[in-house]
Amino acid sequence: MAQWLNVDFLRNAHLFFNRDLMLPTSVFPDISGIGWENVQASGIKGIIFDADQTLVPYHGVMLHPGLVETFDKVKRVYGADKIAILSNYAGNQMDDRRTKRKQALEANLGVRVISAAKKKPAPEPYHAAMAYLGTTPETTLMVGDRLATDILGARRAGIQRTFLVLNPIDAHNDPWYTSLTRNFERKWYDKEIQIRWLGYLSGKWMQWGSHTGGI
């Protein structure tokens, strides 16, 4: 089957219409903008990271140089065994290439890459990651760069805390199908946030109106 065809993604395309499932808790330019001590203080016990464009360049096996310091800090704060990587291009569908990439990522980044038969946004890989981390959906944080895979899959697995990184490491190397869906996601997200802000502001306006006897 064509490598780019993510069957679970297509099978669950209807979830696009469940808007809450694709909205992250917070957004950051990249993982260095996240306050990791605050994350820990908020009760998060384990972290699942996406790999491509979140930690490493597209299909890369080395941490982006600008993120080395931050990733070391996360490992210091949490311990390497409380961090897991979930990638649709490593560890799953145990073919040679994906197995080799899993091994290279584990050797270079010093954390476990989870093996799972299904791809994100299926919930199964997240369940496997939480089993490894020894965490529950309430105490797990998902960090990734894609709404329709990383965030949607986490929410389907019951994970409530999800962070989206807005700056892909090397977006110009994204394959066409990823560029296409990433652009679509970003437009959807901007619109969704606008709608929610308008809803919030109009609610405030109505409240204000009722206090002052207006409208």
Ligand SMILES: [Mg+2]
């Ligand atoms: Mg990614």
